[in-house]
Each structure stands twice: as C-alpha cells, then as structure tokens.
Amino acid sequence: MxxxxxxxxxxxxxxxxxxxxxxxxxxxxxxxxxxxxxxxxxxxxxxxxxxxxxxxxxxxxxxxxxxxxxxxxxxxxxxxxxxxxxxxxxxxxxxxxxxxxxxxxxxxxxxxxxxxxxxxxxxxxxxxxxxxxxxxxxxxxxxxxxxxxxxxxxxxRSFYKIIDTLGGVNVNVKSNEIASLNKYIKEVAVSEKKTPTYLTKAGMQKLNGIQALAYCRIRYVGNGDFERTERQREVLTAIFSKMSSMxxxxxxxxxxxxxxxxxxxxxxxxxxxxxxxxxxxxxxxxxxxxxxxxxxxxxxxxxxxxxxxxxxxxxxxxxxxxxxxxxxxxx
Structure with a gap:
C-alpha cells in the first residue's frame, strides 16, 4: 500500500x-x-x-x-x-x-x-x-x-508556501536524486520568478519550500511514480513532525x-x-x-x-x- x-x-x-x-x-x-x-x-x-x-x-x-x-x-x-x-x-x-x-x-x-x-x-x-x-x-x-x-x-504554489511557513523540512536526499531534483528546482523557481537554490550534496538536510516541492516531483529516478510516492511519505513525516510543535x-x-x-x-x-x-x-x-x-x-x-x-x-x-x-x- x-x-x-x-x-x-x-x-x-x-x-x-x-x-x-x-x-x-x-x-x-x-x-x-x-x-x-x-x-x-x-x-x-x-x-x-x-x-x-x-x-x-x-x-x-x-x-x-x-x-x-x-x-x-x-x-x-x-x-x-x-x-x-x-x-x-x-x-x-x-x-x-x-x-x-x-x-x-x-x-x-x-x-x-x-x-x-x-x-x-x-x-x-x-x-x-x-x-x-x-x-x-x-x-x-x-x-x-x-x-x-x-x-x-x-x-x-500552496505546497511550497506551506513548507516555507513551517521553516523548511528535513529530508534525506540520495545521491542519485540530486541531478533530477536540481532540474525541478530550476523549473519551479523560474515559474515562480525566484532565484533557484540548488543542492550540492546528498544526505539529511533542510529543504526550503521549492526544494521540497522539487523533491516530491522527482519521477524518473528509481521505480518511477511508485518511488515518488515513497518520497511523499518522507516529506509528510517531516511536515507532521514540525507541526506537532506548533x-x-x-x-x-x-x-x-x-x-x-x-x-x-x-x-x-x-x-x-x-x-x-x-x-x-x-x-x-x-x-x-x-x-x-x-x-x-x-x-x-x-x-x-x-x-x-x-x-x-x-x-x-x-x-x-x-x-x-x-x-x-x-x-
């Protein structure tokens, strides 16, 4: 499931x-x-x-x-x-x-x-x-x-604004996800007329709204859409962890x-x-x-x-x- x-x-x-x-x-x-x-x-x-x-x-x-x-x-x-x-x-x-x-x-x-x-x-x-x-x-x-x-x-747009309002979320980024993630960061930033902030390393790190949104959009790394849903769970867990202290x-x-x-x-x-x-x-x-x-x-x-x-x-x-x-x- x-x-x-x-x-x-x-x-x-x-x-x-x-x-x-x-x-x-x-x-x-x-x-x-x-x-x-x-x-x-x-x-x-x-x-x-x-x-x-x-x-x-x-x-x-x-x-x-x-x-x-x-x-x-x-x-x-x-x-x-x-x-x-x-x-x-x-x-x-x-x-x-x-x-x-x-x-x-x-x-x-x-x-x-x-x-x-x-x-x-x-x-x-x-x-x-x-x-x-x-x-x-x-x-x-x-x-x-x-x-x-x-x-x-x-x-x-509501998604990345929510993440920014929360002050970002901590996500464990894999090395094979960075190139695709940065591609989506650029796409979203250009669309929103913002300066893109790219990731330079793998591992646990705090992502801002646009970065977290880009992470959730990664589709062609690993097992396609099925693995993309796993990324959603990781972000969701991070969001509720922050919300619990609001x-x-x-x-x-x-x-x-x-x-x-x-x-x-x-x-x-x-x-x-x-x-x-x-x-x-x-x-x-x-x-x-x-x-x-x-x-x-x-x-x-x-x-x-x-x-x-x-x-x-x-x-x-x-x-x-x-x-x-x-x-x-x-x-």
Whole structure:
C-alpha cells in the first residue's frame, strides 16, 4: 500500500491545522474559512457517476453517515506542457466514523479509465483537464463504483508556501536524486520568478519550500511514480513532525497561508463538522491504500497509439478498494 501524490501533503495539512486550532473558537475559524474558494458542483448523484441503486439501498444512509468520502485533487499548475493543468494527484479521503480513523486511497495518475469526457478511454489525470473537479468525481465514481459528492483542490504554489511557513523540512536526499531534483528546482523557481537554490550534496538536510516541492516531483529516478510516492511519505513525516510543535498562533498563521489557495465544494458547516468530529474523537489513525494494487495481475503497462497507460484489473482492485474503505458494510 502506497500513497500518492505531490499535493496530498498540502491537503492533509489543511485538515490537520483546522483540527489543531479547533479550540481557537468558532468565530475565528469561521472567519478564516471565508478565505476558501468555494465552487458549486452538481448535487445530482447521476451527474456525478454515482450508482444510485447501489448507494440508495436499505443501508445507504448508514454508509453515508459512517463513511464520508471526499476527492482530494492536487493540480499541477506549473507543468502545463499540454496547455491545461492536470490533476496529477487523485486521492480518496475517507472519514471512517464506524471505526474512528482516516483512510487515504491514492489513485495512480496514468490509470486507464472509461468515459473520460468525450473519450471512451483516457488517463485519470486528464479528467480534470477536460471537465474540472466535477468530471474527475464522475470518472472515479463510475470506474470505481464510489459515492463521492465533494472535492478539495490545491496546487503546487500552496505546497511550497506551506513548507516555507513551517521553516523548511528535513529530508534525506540520495545521491542519485540530486541531478533530477536540481532540474525541478530550476523549473519551479523560474515559474515562480525566484532565484533557484540548488543542492550540492546528498544526505539529511533542510529543504526550503521549492526544494521540497522539487523533491516530491522527482519521477524518473528509481521505480518511477511508485518511488515518488515513497518520497511523499518522507516529506509528510517531516511536515507532521514540525507541526506537532506548533502553537495556536503559528497554526493560525499557517491557515492564512493555506486557505486562499484551496478550492472546495464543501460548505463551511461540513468542514467544521468533519474537523470537529476528528478533534473530539481524538482520531490519530491514518490508513493508506493505493490503486492499482501491487498484486500480480492487478496492473499492466499498456501502449495505445504510442502513449503509455496503466491498465488494471477492475474486479479485483474494486473489490479490495471497497473492503478497505467500507470494511464489509457495503453490500
């Protein structure tokens, strides 16, 4: 089980910081949440690709109450080689009230999906480019038989600003990663009109925001996207280590950095409700999953018209996904 991807770290911080300042007072949090960019999407389940028969059965209300599923989107606003930003990070965030834990399911960006906009098949990452968050929700719901009705989206710029607000993070950089890392440092710095600060050595060292972002973007060193997810875990651990020592004032300032860069379909009431539930129940367990799985036969590299796709076994992956998220409660 592995998690993915670059902006998933930023998205978790949004939730964690809101929880950490819950005692700060409703009015203060409500004021800060007003800085969110709210986007309305369809509330019609059929427009979001939800199987109404499956999720409107006798136990549907129990499933909806016990397992809140939200799509987290990390959008690559720096690399627009195809002219449109793509969602390179697609993660299902599950608030499991039945077992009092949080679950994260990462979906590989190159997964071959059916009915992606006007195309009968295409990569998952392209769904956002074709139709924004609503199409991303629809494609994932249809292909994975899920019931998500809301999303949270951040881009790269919020990520590196968060790291800088934290004062950097300590990361163990391998010698074979330096050349690729410096390439991405230059790319991000140029995009942000900043002077790049390159790394000159391997080993444990403090990375600033742009350097940490570049580290998370390394893709062609080691085992490709799969190893990139391992880098995310290392950065995530470093971030939460620093956050654990933050006081209320520091956490409040971090929200000021994050929230203007977040777009969501969730209402302030929903956000406060979910964050309060996590805080009141002292939920600290975070379980992780990834699709496609690493089981033999569960994924296959596929070339279509010279383009790489990650094909996957529908039956096995979906069965295991539903078991991970709903733990046998979804019929």
């Amino acid at each position: 592995k998690k993915k991807k670059k902006n998933f770290i930023s998205l978790l911080i949004v939730l964690a910081v809101i929880i950490s300042i819950a005692a700060f007072g409703y009015s203060a949090i409500d004021s800060k949440l007003s800085k969110l960019n709210t986007t309305k999407i369809s509330k019609d389940p059929s427009n979001l690709g939800i199987d109404t028969e499956k999720f409107h059965s006798d136990n549907a209300s129990t499933i909806k109450e016990n397992y809140v599923n939200i799509l987290l989107l990390g959008v690559d606003s720096i690399d627009k080689s195809n002219g449109t930003a793509r969602a390179d990070s697609n993660i299902i965030l599950t608030l499991d009230r039945s077992h009092k834990k949080i679950k994260l399911t990462s979906l590989m960006r190159d997964m071959l999906m059916n009915n992606v906009g006007k195309k009968s098949q295409d990569k998952l990452t392209h769904a956002y480019a074709y139709g924004g968050p609503e199409l991303s929700l629809k494609v994932i719901n249809e292909n994975l038989n899920m019931n998500m009705q809301n999303f949270i989206k951040v881009d790269f 006081n209320i004032s520091e956490a409040s300032n971090l929200l000021d950095t994050i929230l203007p860069n977040v777009e969501t379909s969730l209402s302030k009431r929903d956000i406060l409700s979910y964050a309060s539930y996590v805080f009141i129940n002292n939920i600290r367990t975070i379980e992780q999953f990834r699709l496609p799985e690493s089981k033999p036969g569960y994924s296959t590299d596929k070339m279509i018209n010279g383009v790489f796709y990650l094909d996957w076994d529908r039956e096995g992956n979906i069965k295991d996904l539903h078991q991970f998220i709903f733990e046998g409660e979804l019929n």
